[in-house]
Amino acid sequence: MSAVPKIPDSTRNSLHWRLAARARDRWPQLTDVRMRYRAGFAYIDGVLPDGEILQLCRLRYLSSATVWGFAIYRASHDDYEDNYLPSGSPAGSAEEALDCACGLYLNDPTAWPSDPRRFNGEQH
Secondary structure, three states, X not given: OOOOOOOOHHXXXXXXXXXXHHHHHHOOOOOEEEXXXXXXXXXXXXXXXXXXXXXXXXEEEOOOOOOEEEEEEEOOOOEEEEOOOOOOOOEEOHHXXXXXXXXXXXXXXXXOOOOHHHOOOOOO
């Protein structure tokens, strides 16, 4: 595995601001979004009203503040696994990653937009 570049402070600040705004707009079940950083990774946690912390996902810094690698938190294994976003890509916006993880952990499949190219009206 190659070295992951360190996330600049300005990118950390904008990432936290963007994810907190997305959580306020889309995920009222969360009272806060918390971030932890290690090397070139940002670990995203959600805070529930009762104070419970949900580990959600890990973002890999790809030298861009707008495109991040995505790994979902696997509670069953207590680890993070690189994964694909609903778009089919292993990288995307931080907001897309938050929506994907919250859709899973907050049980809201509407977070995953359907792709009309995958539906032709027939049963598969």
